Amino acid sequence: MKEELFTRLEDGYEEMIELRREFHMYPELSFQEVNTAKKIADYQRKLGLEVQTGVGGNGVVATLRGKHPGKTIAIRADFDALPIWEENDVPYKSKNPGVMHACGHDAHTAIALGLSKALVAMKEQLTGNVVFIHQHAEEEDPGGAKSMIESGALSGVDVIFATHMENYIPVDHLLYNENYILGACDDFTIDILGFGGHGAFPQDTVDVIAVGAQLISNLHQITSRKVDPLQSAVLSIGAFRAGEAANVIPEKAQLKGTVRTFDEGVRQEMHKWVQTITSHTCQAFGATYEMDYMFGYPATKNDPTITKLMVNAAKEVLPAENIQEVKPNMGAEDFSYFLQQVPGTYFFIGSANEEKGLIYPYHHPKFDIDEKALLNGAKVLASSMVDYWKTYNKS
Numbered sequence: 036m037k038e039e040l041f042t043r044l045e046d047g048y049e050e051m052i053e054l055r056r057e058f059h060m061y062p063e064l065s066f067q068e069v070n071t072a073k074k075i076a077d078y079q080r081k082l083g084l085e086v087q088t089g090v091g092g093n094g095v096v097a098t099l100r101g102k103h104p105g106k107t108i109a110i111r112a113d114f115d116a117l118p119i120w121e122e123n124d125v126p127y128k129s130k131n132p133g134v135m136h137a138c139g140h141d142a143h144t145a146i147a148l149g150l151s152k153a154l155v156a157m158k159e160q161l162t163g164n165v166v167f168i169h170q171h172a173e174e175e176d177p178g179g180a181k182s183m184i185e186s187g188a189l190s191g192v193d194v195i196f197a198t199h200m201e202n203y204i205p206v207d208h209l210l211y212n213e214n215y216i217l218g219a220c221d222d223f224t225i226d227i228l229g230f231g232g233h234g235a236f237p238q239d240t241v242d243v244i245a246v247g248a249q250l251i252s253n254l255h256q257i258t259s260r261k262v263d264p265l266q267s268a269v270l271s272i273g274a275f276r277a278g279e280a281a282n283v284i285p286e287k288a289q290l291k292g293t294v295r296t297f298d299e300g301v302r303q304e305m306h307k308w309v310q311t312i313t314s315h316t317c318q319a320f321g322a323t324y325e326m327d328y329m330f331g332y333p334a335t336k337n338d339p340t341i342t343k344l345m346v347n348a349a350k351e352v353l354p355a356e357n358i359q360e361v362k363p364n365m366g367a368e369d370f371s372y373f374l375q376q377v378p379g380t381y382f383f384i385g386s387a388n389e390e391k392g393l394i395y396p397y398h399h400p401k402f403d404i405d406e407k408a409l410l411n412g413a414k415v416l417a418s419s420m421v422d423y424w425k426t427y428n429k430s
Contacts, residue, residue: 250316
């Protein structure tokens with residue numbers, strides 16, 4: 036079965052490229068993916084799948100029911116784009132000004148559709164079902180995963196797989212982690228409120244710039260003094276805005292920052308200490324504050340057993356030496372919500388090709404991929420699905 040499935044994917048490779056380029060030319064931002072969702076739904080309907088639209092927003096869920104009973108596997112593919120002006124000079128360059136598929140979501144969608152077409156042709160052999168979760172709005176918090184789950188996208192699903200294009204990994208390579216692979220992402224905004232005045236008479240003011248500078252220094256102490264050295268946490272301040280004139284002490288300053296963690300206990304501790312240190316620092320200088328602390332995507336934690344299954348399956352697609360375990364990084368993904376509900380795995384598929392100049396990272400205006408990654412990704416997913424059915428349909 037696996038050999039036939041690989042052959043069908045190879046036969047459909049050119050169409051996968053065409054689909055990816057079509058989606059690339061007409062990108063849509065998070066929560067605005069109306070036309071993209073329609074194209075996906077129309078394609079899956081033509082294949083004969085049961086299609087639900089408007090799932091949790093612009094999400095699309097397409098279900099393929101195999102002839103024989105068995106486990107239900109979900110494949111997740113996101114399809115939103117980014118607010119970036121594309122700088123690539125290619126025939127499939129974005130035609131929507133200021134919007135670009137700079138993160139590979141066009142490729143993820145093409146992989147899912149190509150896999151769907153191959154599986155439909157083998158429907159009589161399938162010993163289980165496949166649910167294609169085409170997810171909107173991965174790029175913008177609160178994301179589309181949570182609302183799709185709340186709308187029933189995972190109903191009856193036993194396991195879930197997802198892959199992501201990675202342009203720091205050469206094509207024909209795959210990276211994975213059996214545990215955490217991506218971090219939780221939380222953001223905060225702190226407005227420091229003081230009393231303004233003339234720069235020559237600071238004693239008559241509550242200087243919010245001085246308070247803000249001290250607060251930044253104090254917040255940066257959290258990770259080194261309040262987090263277990265064997266745990267991981269990052270706190271970064273990305274914006275500090277206050278004042279407009281050299282001789283005027285303003286009344287308000289604003290800080291914006293991000294917190295990244297893996298462990299949920301550490302995540303909650305970080306929140307507590309940001310609140311506590313902000314309160315005490317402002318109080319010490321006579322200032323007040325307003326804080327908006329926003330919990331974003333939780334950490335992406337893979338199931339070890341399913342990940343091992345995927346890795347073994349991938350060895351039938353890629354050279355074993357090109358399949359490597361990677362340390363987790365502090366990027367974030369709302370695929371984490373799916374993994375909180377059902378076992379599964381999320382892995383990186385190499386899409387870079389230095390010889391072709393395809394080296395720019397995602398979220399870069401020159402991001403583009405070696406499209407061989409489409410076939411590699413589809414085959415790894417296909418191989419994993421077959422092995423999962425063989426292993427778990429017996430139980």
